[in-house]
Amino acid sequence: MKHGPTVRDIASHAGVSIATVSRVLNDQEHVSPGTRELVQQAIDELGGRGPRRRPPRTGAVFLRCPYVLTDYFGLIVSSIAETLDLHGRQLVLNAGEAAQQAPVLPTLAGRPGIGGAIVVLPPEPGEELMALQSSGFPFVIVDPRETVPRDIAAVSAAHFAGSRSLTAHLTELGHRRIGLLAGPDNWLASSARRAGHVSALADAGMLLDPRLAIPGEPTVRFGFEAARQLLSAEDRPTALVAFNDKVASGAMAAAAQLGLRVPEDLSIGGFDDIDLAQATRPALTTVRQPLAEMGRIAVGLLIRLLDHHRLDALHVELATELIVRESTGPARR
Known part of the structure; x- marks a missing residue:
């Protein structure tokens, strides 16, 4: 291989077809990143040249x-x-x-x-x-x-870090029964924020009470209905963590209907920091997403x-x- 490896040499070394090596050398599409990396490794080990540079995609x-x-x-x-x-x-x-x-x-x-x-x-x-x-x-x-x-x-x-910071803020204020108005169970953000909430509770020496966690769609209606359910219980939470600011605003409406003052009787936190967070009364503590x-x-x-x-x-x-x-x-x- 005085003048460098052939396509057949590279294909044999990488354990792929000659056609696959040709596509990689010409920097064509329809080659998985793993296969492309395998071929490139074979080229490097055999002392060959890399693929030709493709022009940027237009459109x-x-x-x-x-x-x-x-x-x-x-x-x-x-x-x-x-x-x-x-x-x-x-x-x-x-x-x-x-x-x-x-x-x-x-x-x-x-x-x-x-x-x-x-x-x-x-x-x-x-x-x-x-x-x-x-x-x-x-x-x-x-x-x-x-x-x-x-x-x-x-x-x-x-999501994890943001949720953790909000719940830690509430535990530092002395809250020990914190309701979680979670998002949909099948969303990645929901599971990450739930994990952050649980982590902050653990730091304060507490476990999540499953009765205080309600999943649902991230809407004002869900926030109102879920908060009303938790706040109507005899041993109601002293704080609520909402999946987003819309859910939090619904929780505020439920608290007002039940005659609870925010934050004197109930603390509420949201997530996102959209314009709604500053329009609520009182203004909403929330986690700002960039x-x-x-x-x-x-x-x-x-x-x-x-x-x-x-x-x-x-x-x-x-x-x-x-x-x-x-x-x-x-x-x-």
């Missing part, structure tokens, strides 16, 4: 956010749109709850004029996301609903994928911040 960016674009989702989508414009990329928006019924992901790789995609809180099963990744189509997930493989690019907030930055980071990751750059940190978690306002106070003795 618009498909942004899928199958939810109503208010509050949480509106902030993320606006940030993505503004950042794509700075990069000179056109945007194709697929939004609204009706979009949840459309089988979009299986068609993305074959859509003309589309170079890549950003998917916000995808309702699709993980199998569809893995199939799209296997096709070689570049995409990034913002706030994944369920656990995704490491080689799929994703950006989210530090929603706009999540959108910007997602665009940055996608641009690197479109330019065929290697990504080492594919799962990016952004720090949250506890914002203490008037809705939390010392527990009543």
Whole structure:
């Protein structure tokens, strides 16, 4: 191999087909990251040359956010749109709850004029996301609903740490019976925030009372109904941790209906820090998610994928911040 290894040499060394080596050398798509790395390792060990550099992928960016674009989702989508414009990329928006019924992901790789995609809180099963990744189509997930493989690019907030900081804040105020108005059981954010809540309780020498934890959809109605259920009990909690600010505002309405004062009789905390958090009376203590930055980071990751750059940190978690306002106070003795 005086003049370097042949394609056949590399294929034999890596244990793959000659066609696979050819695709890697020409930097073509439809090669899994693991196989590509295996071939590259064989090339390095045999002293050969790496693949030819591919030109960046052109085309618009498909942004899928199958939810109503208010509050949480509106902030993320606006940030993505503004950042794509700075990069000179056109945007194709697929939004609204009706979009949840459309089988979009299986068609993305074959859509003309589309170079890549950003998917916000995808309702699709993980199998569809893995199939799209296997096709070689570049995409990034913002706030994944369920656990995704490491080689799929994703950006989210530090749900565990954020939830832990809120519950720790309440235990430091002397609260020992803390109700948890959790999100849907099948959401990654729900399980992470629940784990953060449990961790902070453990630090204060307590266990989670299952009777104080109620899962549900992250809506004002759920917050009202779940809080009313917990607050109507004889041994009611002295504080409530809500999945998001909407749930927290519903809990505030339930407390007012039951004649409980916030924070004198009941402390309430939320998550997200959308505009609603400052519009409640009293203003809501909450965990701030960097929603706009999540959108910007997602665009940055996608641009690197479109330019065929290697990504080492594919799962990016952004720090949250506890914002203490008037809705939390010392527990009543």
